[in-house]
Amino acid sequence: MMGATRRAVIGAAALCASAGSGAARLALAQGASGAAGLHLLVPAAPGGGWDGTAQAISAVLRETGAMAEVRIEHLPGAGGALALPRLVVGLRGRPDTLMVGGLTLVSSPVVNQSVLTLLDTAPVARLVGEPLVVAVAAGSPLRTVADFARALRADPPGLRVAGGSEGGADHILLAMIARDLGVDAFGLGYVPFSGGGGQAAEAVLDGRTRAGISNWSEFAPHIEAGRMRALALSGEARHVGVDVPTLREAGIDAVLHNWNGVFAPPGLEEAQRARLDALIQEMVRSPAWEREAARRRWRPLYLPRREFEPFLRTEIRSVEAVLARLGLGQPRQAD
Numbered sequence: 001m002m003g004a005t006r007r008a009v010i011g012a013a014a015l016c017a018s019a020g021s022g023a024a025r026l027a028l029a030q031g032a033s034g035a036a037g038l039h040l041l042v043p044a045a046p047g048g049g050w051d052g053t054a055q056a057i058s059a060v061l062r063e064t065g066a067m068a069e070v071r072i073e074h075l076p077g078a079g080g081a082l083a084l085p086r087l088v089v090g091l092r093g094r095p096d097t098l099m100v101g102g103l104t105l106v107s108s109p110v111v112n113q114s115v116l117t118l119l120d121t122a123p124v125a126r127l128v129g130e131p132l133v134v135a136v137a138a139g140s141p142l143r144t145v146a147d148f149a150r151a152l153r154a155d156p157p158g159l160r161v162a163g164g165s166e167g168g169a170d171h172i173l174l175a176m177i178a179r180d181l182g183v184d185a186f187g188l189g190y191v192p193f194s195g196g197g198g199q200a201a202e203a204v205l206d207g208r209t210r211a212g213i214s215n216w217s218e219f220a221p222h223i224e225a226g227r228m229r230a231l232a233l234s235g236e237a238r239h240v241g242v243d244v245p246t247l248r249e250a251g252i253d254a255v256l257h258n259w260n261g262v263f264a265p266p267g268l269e270e271a272q273r274a275r276l277d278a279l280i281q282e283m284v285r286s287p288a289w290e291r292e293a294a295r296r297r298w299r300p301l302y303l304p305r306r307e308f309e310p311f312l313r314t315e316i317r318s319v320e321a322v323l324a325r326l327g328l329g330q331p332r333q334a335d
Helices: 002-017 020-026 049-063 083-090 103-111 145-154 169-180 197-205 216-224 270-284 287-295 305-326
Strands: 037-042 069-074 097-102 122-129 132-137 161-163 190-192 211-215 228-233 260-264 299-303
Touching (some): 037 049, 037 083, 049 097, 049 216, 049 287, 083 097, 097 103, 103 169, 103 305, 132 169, 132 197, 132 216, 145 228, 161 169, 161 197, 169 211, 211 216, 216 228, 260 270
Parallel strands (some): 037 069, 037 097, 161 190, 161 211
Antiparallel strands (some): 097 260, 132 211, 132 228
16 A cells, blocks of 8 residues: 555656646746735645635735735645645746645655655745644543543544544544553554545544544534534643633643644745745734634644744654554654
């Protein structure tokens, strides 16, 4: 399975490299800040968290007049790993292109043994994040985090927990919980769904799994409607406006934010990167962005490029260690 995915990624890179004219047509302008338009690459299908981030960026840039037009291209597959060659090879040197990505795009190259990682891009900024939520169906006998912890200790593979892609943020949080409880992360009953929170919620509601983990915003409609019950959030503090305890409050030392950021293709001149830096910095400081983030219940986690790049390196090392404990990948050799 791993080898097949690796060949798919390499094949995608070759396809992108041979499609230069197509890439030029998809890009909407030759500049960045102040140009006619921007090309946003989303490494997932419409409707998920990365698409929501791209839609928010598009709306704010157009509302503020920073961009006259924003083109969004979706390229799903392998937890985002198939979009990396599109950005790194096919769109190399394009100063009018950004890719949306986040924590799962840190882990997916490890799981899929990709030849490319986010360190092969030109990171621009971390933007926002939100905690994950551990939730069950409203009628579940698991009424508290303590109940969930007892069930996990008693029968790790038997406690089926739905979430997004294997090795993604949801899977990582379950592994962190297991580690803190002294449970072997290799034997967990994690049930991955490529469609993320929507499919995971369906699995919880129809009884295929006993619990689920996803971004708060993806499970929130079911929780607020009374179809699901939130047990705990993964933030270091309670989420604003949400009366749900954190895992730490329940005695489990597991904190994780599923952050999103933006990445430019490699091969840009420093002046071009600086223009993209300024474009995004102005966007996150705008009232329009603050309003959009509040509406979507995101937590502002802005890090400019100079801070984002070292954060990424630390994050990759941390995620690789967790995935190695899950048996889903081996840490890469240090640069």
